[in-house]
Amino acid sequence: MTLSRPWPLAPVLAHRCGGLLAPENTLAGFAAAAKVGCGGVExxxxxxxxxxxxxxxxxxxxRTTNGHGRVAGTxxxxxxxxxxGRWFDACFAGERVPTLEEAAxxxxxxxxxxxxEIKPSTGQDEETARVVARRAGELWAGxxxxxxxxxxxxxxxxxxxELAAHLPRGLLVERVPPDWLQRCRRVGAAALHAHARYLDRATVIEARGAGLWVATYTVNDPGHAQTLFDWGVDCIITDRPDAVRAFLPQHSAPTGYPAGLHARSC
Structure with a gap:
């Protein structure tokens, strides 16, 4: 089967909201990504x-807060x-752990x-997926x-x-396993997401020929990103959305960036 559907997201996504531009997984990261013209986030x-x-x-x-203990126990x-935010830089002091609703x-x-990325704590895979899939479907409805x-x-x-069949899904792997296509088919994945270190051109071509999108992480060198795009990769997830975007001016910037809303920077 030949891939006919276009990749639905921006071709360059800021890793953990803002990459190295802001504390990870915070609202400040979203503003930082948008400020440099990055059209999407992971x-x-x-x-x-x-x-x-x-x-x-x-x-x-x-690692990323001034708290202690398990997230699942807090x-x-x-x-x-x-x-x-303070762990990243003092100018981000006061950033909070956002809710999914705030992020949406x-x-x-x-x-x-x-x-x-559905990121379950140990032993909470299905529970986390139930909550996240349902809530994501509601928050992005329409x-x-x-x-x-x-x-x-x-x-x-x-x-x-089962719970949000209308939302596309991607199978995340580090090294691409020999049975990656069977695994994608089994979970109904529309995309294969693989670590760039272990991704090769032949796998990209095979995946796209099988009707799958291909995303890869975490690519911070613009030249490497260009090579991957030349192979046919649909999406680069990067800690340096500013550098990768600057090297790829053909990719469009996000729309609707509100006037007066600026990323915090140091």
Whole structure:
């Protein structure tokens, strides 16, 4: 089967909201990505101890907040009291761990397309997928470009397929396994998301020939990004959306960037 559907998101996505331009998985990251003309973002969603979907990458709080302990063991009110920006730079002090609702509102207002990674805490794959898939479907209902849901967890993708079949899905892998196509078919994935270090041109060609989109992470060198696009990759996820976007001026900037809303910078 030949790929006929165009990739629905921006071709360059800021990794964890803003890449290296802002503290990861924060509202400041969205503004930073939009300010440099990046049309989309990738971010991680996990459940809090109250069962709410929030943006954070690690299962523990220490690296990206001033808190301690497990995200899955921290109630919403305690999570909201944490500082998620000062670790990155003092000028981002006061940034919070955003809720998925806050993220959706901000992305829609900025015209940012979204790759939402379902990031379950250990043992919470299906529960996380149930909450995130349903909520994403509600929050982006009627949106011109709905989010693409990706995950390393195949059981999470299977649940997402049942509850939000209208949202496209991507199978996340690091090294591309020999049975990647069968896995994509099994979970109903429309895209293969692979680490750029382990992705080769032959796999890109095969995936696209099988009717799949191909996204790759985390590509920070503009020359490498151009090579990957030349292979036929649909999307680059990068920590340097400013550098990669500057090297690829043909990619369009987001629409609807509100006047007066600026990214914080140091």
């Amino acid at each position: 971010f991680d969603v996990m459940l809090s101890g109250s069962g709410s979907p929030v943006l954070i990458h690690d299962e523990t709080l220490e 109630r919403d009110e305690d999570l909201r009291a944490l500082d998620a 509102v901000r992305c829609i207002s900025l015209g940012l397309s979204v790759n939402l 949106a011109a470009v709905p989010p693409l849901l990706s995950s390393f967890s195949e059981s999470a993708l299977e649940v997402a397929a």
